[in-house]
Amino acid sequence: MEKEKFSIVVFSGDLDKVMAAFILATTAAAMDMGVTMFFTFWGLNVLRKKKLTSGKNILQKMMNFMNKSGADRLPLSKFNLFGLGPAMMKVMMKQSRVQSIPEMVETAKSLGVKMVACTTTFSFMGFGKEDFIDGVEEFVGAATFIGLAKDSKISYFI
Amino acid sequence: MEKEKFSIVVFSGDLDKVMAAFILATTAAAMDMGVTMFFTFWGLNVLRKKKLTSGKNILQKMMNFMNKSGADRLPLSKFNLFGLGPAMMKVMMKQSRVQSIPEMVETAKSLGVKMVACTTTFSFMGFGKEDFIDGVEEFVGAATFIGLAKDSKISYFI
Amino acid sequence: MEKEKFSIVVFSGDLDKVMAAFILATTAAAMDMGVTMFFTFWGLNVLRKKKLTSGKNILQKMMNFMNKSGADRLPLSKFNLFGLGPAMMKVMMKQSRVQSIPEMVETAKSLGVKMVACTTTFSFMGFGKEDFIDGVEEFVGAATFIGLAKDSKISYFI
Numbered sequence: 392m393e394k395e396k397f398s399i400v401v402f403s404g405d406l407d408k409v410m411a412a413f414i415l416a417t418t419a420a421a422m423d424m425g426v427t428m429f430f431t432f433w434g435l436n437v438l439r440k441k442k443l444t445s446g447k448n449i450l451q452k453m454m455n456f457m458n459k460s461g462a463d464r465l466p467l468s469k470f471n472l473f474g475l476g477p478a479m480m481k482v483m484m485k486q487s488r489v490q491s492i493p494e495m496v497e498t499a500k501s502l503g504v505k506m507v508a509c510t511t512t513f514s515f516m517g518f519g520k521e522d523f524i525d526g527v528e529e530f531v532g533a534a535t536f537i538g539l540a541k542d543s544k545i546s547y548f549i
Numbered sequence: 550m551e552k553e554k555f556s557i558v559v560f561s562g563d564l565d566k567v568m569a570a571f572i573l574a575t576t577a578a579a580m581d582m583g584v585t586m587f588f589t590f591w592g593l594n595v596l597r598k599k600k601l602t603s604g605k606n607i608l609q610k611m612m613n614f615m616n617k618s619g620a621d622r623l624p625l626s627k628f629n630l631f632g633l634g635p636a637m638m639k640v641m642m643k644q645s646r647v648q649s650i651p652e653m654v655e656t657a658k659s660l661g662v663k664m665v666a667c668t669t670t671f672s673f674m675g676f677g678k679e680d681f682i683d684g685v686e687e688f689v690g691a692a693t694f695i696g697l698a699k700d701s702k703i704s705y706f707i
Numbered sequence: 708m709e710k711e712k713f714s715i716v717v718f719s720g721d722l723d724k725v726m727a728a729f730i731l732a733t734t735a736a737a738m739d740m741g742v743t744m745f746f747t748f749w750g751l752n753v754l755r756k757k758k759l760t761s762g763k764n765i766l767q768k769m770m771n772f773m774n775k776s777g778a779d780r781l782p783l784s785k786f787n788l789f790g791l792g793p794a795m796m797k798v799m800m801k802q803s804r805v806q807s808i809p810e811m812v813e814t815a816k817s818l819g820v821k822m823v824a825c826t827t828t829f830s831f832m833g834f835g836k837e838d839f840i841d842g843v844e845e846f847v848g849a850a851t852f853i854g855l856a857k858d859s860k861i862s863y864f865i
Contacts, residue, residue, distance in 0.1 A: 395857065397853070400569075400573075400705070402565075402566065402569055402707075407718075407748055407749075408718065411716075411718055411747065411748060411864075414827060414849050415716075415849060415853065418848075418849040418850050418853055419853050421850075422850060422853060422854070424853075424857075431569065432565055432569060433565075433626075468749075484831070489831055511572060515642070515647055532576075533572050533573060533576040534576050534579075534580060537555070537573065537576055537577050537580060537582075537703070538580070540702075540703045541553065541582075541702045541703055543703075544856075544857045545853070545856045545857055545859075545862055546703055546705070547705070547716070547862070547863070547864040548569075548705040548706065548707050548864065549718075549864050558727075558731075558863070560724065560727055560865075589727065590723055590727060591723075591784075669730060673800070673805055690734075691730050691731060691734040692734050692737075692738060695713070695731065695734055695735050695738060695740075695861070696738070698860075698861045699711065699740075699860045699861055701861075704861055704863070705863070706727075706863040706864065706865050
């Protein structure tokens with residue numbers, strides 16, 4: 392029998408929202424649902440390798456410089472305070488034995504959560520396939536995702 | 550046979566989120582789904598004509614002055630930098646041949662996407678029907694929208 | 708016959724988004740749907756009693772000091788302006804006879820909306836059950852919520 396589906400558009404790249412997305416995704420996967428996370432816009436940062444700049448032209452490079460990459464450098468949606476907020480949040484996460492985002496990415500992989508990157512936005516932001524961490528299986532467009540979301544029991548935009 | 554439905558609450562008025570909403574809406578419409586976008590709160594800016602102030606009293610006028618109107622003046626949810634971020638984003642959109650928001654509004658119309666404005670919030674924000682661009686067909690309340698969302702295969706809050 | 712279900716993850720603690728969540732929840736409840744609001748992260752502020760600090764250690768106390776509690780002290784997602792934006796918004800709400808958030812909480816209760824607090828995040832933020840207002844019936848985890856969301860006709864992440 393086919394698994395019930397849970398799909399999430401991860402639009403946000405904020406630490407707190409990404410954490411919420413992974414808690415929902417991994418919990419659903421542990422409940423034996425078939426989970427897909429579709430990373431787009433700022434959410435693509437979660438899947439990007441750490442390097443300062445990428446992008447094919449100066450504007451993309453500037454935007455990507457500001458928009459620092461890598462799952463362990465995400466800002467908070469509130470109280471960012473030039474990085475102090477996320478630093479505090481990370482210590483709080485450690486104290487409560489909440490996993491860090493890179494750990495959550497690994498847990499998600501091991502539970503069979505499919506992590507896909509949005510082709511529509513990644514070309515627009517100037518990213519290439521080489522910018523992404525291992526385990527990002529597929530690069531799909533909005534139409535493929537909508538086909539999947541239609542058959543999902545739950546679908547969120549985060 | 551009736552079309553499968555896709556409904557979106559467009560709460561946000563940020564350029565990046567509104568862009569994501571239109572990409573999803575127009576893609577779904579191109580896949581022959583029946584798509585409704587329900588604009589509320591800051592999302593109403595997308596449908597407003599350009600003029601500096603509206604509102605029936607001083608508070609509404611002040612809020613609407615800060616909250617600049619018109620689909621080509623939306624801020625970014627991140628890196629707004631007093632308008633530099635959105636300006637950069639718009640050039641990047643043009644370079645990648647991504648449509649501007651006013652162009653996306655036109656595409657959405659031509660694909661039969663229904664764009665409706667939330668009556669509950671627009672009276673509260675001090676807008677009248679005359680503040681909206683052409684093609685906003687209906688002005689409905691939350692109950693009407695919920696009735697529609699219930700029958701949707703996918704429904705997002707953006 | 709069982710009621711059709713409507714479930715909302717209230718992640719945001721911003722006045723405007725929380726207002727949108729309550730308008731949707733109370734409207735759906737008035738339409739005889741079975742509505743559950745699942746408060747998590749910043750959304751937990753809506754259900755917290757007013758006091759300056761809580762938290763078991765200094766980091767949690769600092770985060771909770773910045774993150775002021777209580778349903779009548781929520782910030783705006785835009786134009787917060789050190790509290791001026793929310794103050795203006797509250798006057799506008801009063802002028803348009805829109806209920807305040809504490810009033811909306813009461814209305815939601817009287818319409819049978821179930822308000823539940825996320826156990827996963829509240830322990831992580833350093834809150835205890837004694838920090839919450841009366842009428843928060845249950846404290847459940849992500850798995851319980853997902854089980855409910857799966858059976859919902861509409862489910863949003865706000």
